[in-house]
Amino acid sequence: MEADLHNLVDEREGVFKVVVSLPEDAWHNFSSELLWAEALEDGTMRVLNTPFFAKGLSYQDVISIKVESDGIFFNSVVSSGGHSTYRLIRNESVDDEIFKGRWGGLAELGCTYESFLIGSAYMYAIDVPPSTDVRKVYSLLEAGEKDEIWDFDEGKYAGSNY
Known part of the structure; x- marks a missing residue:
C-alpha cells in the first residue's frame, strides 16, 4: 500500500527520513539506517547528511525512493553529488x-x-x-x-x- 509522501514529512518542513536497508551480516548489527533527505520536483530526493553505515551513498547524492505505508525507502542512487x-x-x-x-x-x-x-x-x-x-x-x-x-x-x- 502506498502512502502520501506529505504524510511522512518530518517536523522540519520538506525534510524526510529515508530508510536504507543494510546487509544482514554487517559487523554493527543494524538492519537499517535513517538518512535525512529533501524532496525534489522530479520525485527523487537529495541526501542531506553523511551515512554512517550505508555503502555507496554520500551527502548530496540524488536518490530514487519507494513510498510505503510505513516509511520512505531508498531504492537507488540516481546521480552522485560528488562527495x-x-x-x-x-x-x-x-x-x-x-x-x-x-x-x-x-x-x-x-x-x-x-x-x-x-x-x-x-x-x-x-x-x-x-x-x-x-x-x-x-x-x-x-x-x-x-x-x-x-x-x-x-x-x-x-x-x-x-
Missing part, C-alpha cells in the same frame, strides 16, 4: 586532544563529520567535498590508522578532481 564518504572508529585509548590534533589536517582539507557513540567507541561519518583532493584525505586516514588513532573504511569514493 566521498569515509568512516572511522576512534581507538578507545585515544583522548580528545590527540584525536582533535589528527582531525585538524582533515578539517583543513574541507572534511566535516557527524559522530556518535557505538558501544564504548566513537564512530565518525566523514564527508569529503568534491573540491577536496581525496588522495590527501586518504593519506591522512591511512596515517591515523597506522598510528592506531583510528580504523577507517570507505563508504563511497566519488572520484577525484585532481
Whole structure:
C-alpha cells in the first residue's frame, strides 16, 4: 500500500527520513539506517547528511525512493553529488586532544563529520567535498590508522578532481 509522501514529512518542513536497508551480516548489527533527505520536483530526493553505515551513498547524492505505508525507502542512487564518504572508529585509548590534533589536517582539507557513540567507541561519518583532493584525505586516514588513532573504511569514493 502506498502512502502520501506529505504524510511522512518530518517536523522540519520538506525534510524526510529515508530508510536504507543494510546487509544482514554487517559487523554493527543494524538492519537499517535513517538518512535525512529533501524532496525534489522530479520525485527523487537529495541526501542531506553523511551515512554512517550505508555503502555507496554520500551527502548530496540524488536518490530514487519507494513510498510505503510505513516509511520512505531508498531504492537507488540516481546521480552522485560528488562527495566521498569515509568512516572511522576512534581507538578507545585515544583522548580528545590527540584525536582533535589528527582531525585538524582533515578539517583543513574541507572534511566535516557527524559522530556518535557505538558501544564504548566513537564512530565518525566523514564527508569529503568534491573540491577536496581525496588522495590527501586518504593519506591522512591511512596515517591515523597506522598510528592506531583510528580504523577507517570507505563508504563511497566519488572520484577525484585532481
